[in-house]
Amino acid sequence: MGADAIDRPRIVSTSLCGDSYVLSVVAVEDIAALSWQSGHALSNVPHNLRNKPKAWDDAERLLALNPTLVVFGPGEGGAAKPVLDKHGIKYVALDWGEGFASVVTNTAILQKHLLPDDSFLDVFGLIKHQTMQAGALSSLPQILYLSASGGTAGPGTYVDAAIKAAGGRNIITIQGWHTPDVETLVGLEPDLIVTSFFEDGYASVNEAGLNNKVLQDKIKSTAHVNVPGKLWPCAGPGLYEATDIIAKAIEELP
Incomplete structure (x- = not known):
């Protein structure tokens, strides 16, 4: 395995909400796991990615996936976060929202933890929709x-x-x-x-x-x-x- 592969991020999502942001912001090769709901009819995960390992809000499962960053959905991670802290694993918790402002905020939260990438969400496009x-x-x-x-x-x-x-x-x-x-x-x-x-x-x-x-x-x-x-x-x-x-x-x- 080359150094580039070793150094690549391993992003894990635990919810439908997290999946939608991860798919918009993260390069496919950096997605280590998507949520346990990623095969559901309400999931926007493409069929070719639905065989990705599944994650959920459980510390033991998350540790087994060896992530570099865990993306929790709104209200998740209460019990898992202290365990991740102990193992030096980074995480973000997305905010619940009822409009475009929350999309921009959550995207910014993820971008703080990830290197810039061409697949990042077009924040200006989102702002355009508000006007x-x-x-x-x-x-x-x-x-x-x-x-x-x-x-x-x-x-x-x-x-x-x-x-x-x-x-x-x-x-x-x-x-x-x-x-x-x-x-x-x-x-x-x-x-x-x-x-x-x-x-x-x-x-x-x-x-x-x-x-x-x-x-x-x-x-x-x-x-x-x-x-x-x-x-x-x-x-x-x-x-x-x-x-x-x-x-x-x-x-x-x-």
């Missing part, structure tokens, strides 16, 4: 986000951030995440419905978006676009691809 919205608010198309469970999202969520950056106006004005009754959803008059998790989400006993005929008819009779669920985890780098999908759908509205 895409133009024109009077009243003239913007009204957008409704709808998940397979019948849930939706208002101000203060990453979905709302994507809608605004794409040049739309969120028809939901109540702060946070909600699951309104079907009658309320059907009574709304959006110009565009953005769906997610209809084909790639977690199974749920409450799948009104999938199973309610009235709601399905509402979607079919309204301009709609699907944003793959894998783009949303922890408002990561996929947020700006989700924004692009919504923006394109808005451009195609009559």
Whole structure:
């Protein structure tokens, strides 16, 4: 084994959130392991990388992977960090976010621990998305986000951030995440419905978006676009691809 191979970083991710950042920032040959969720439908890990070793928030497992840097998802690493400290292994813990600012912040956190690389996330591109919205608010198309469970999202969520950056106006004005009754959803008059998790989400006993005929008819009779669920985890780098999908759908509205 050559000196270059010995000296290369060994980056390990323990979560879907971590995977999304690692794939955007780290050279493929420096990824030692991706999360235990990397084979899930909600993962954005390319199929050719899904055979990478799997990692999770467990000190013994992480030590076995011999990492130079562990990337924990939001809220992870409580028990593992002291063990990693003892062995001189570096780690970062990503922050949870609900908008583009957190993507820039988390990217900067990783960049502090890694050498510059051509595959680094285009931070300026992300900032651009925060300033895409133009024109009077009243003239913007009204957008409704709808998940397979019948849930939706208002101000203060990453979905709302994507809608605004794409040049739309969120028809939901109540702060946070909600699951309104079907009658309320059907009574709304959006110009565009953005769906997610209809084909790639977690199974749920409450799948009104999938199973309610009235709601399905509402979607079919309204301009709609699907944003793959894998783009949303922890408002990561996929947020700006989700924004692009919504923006394109808005451009195609009559």
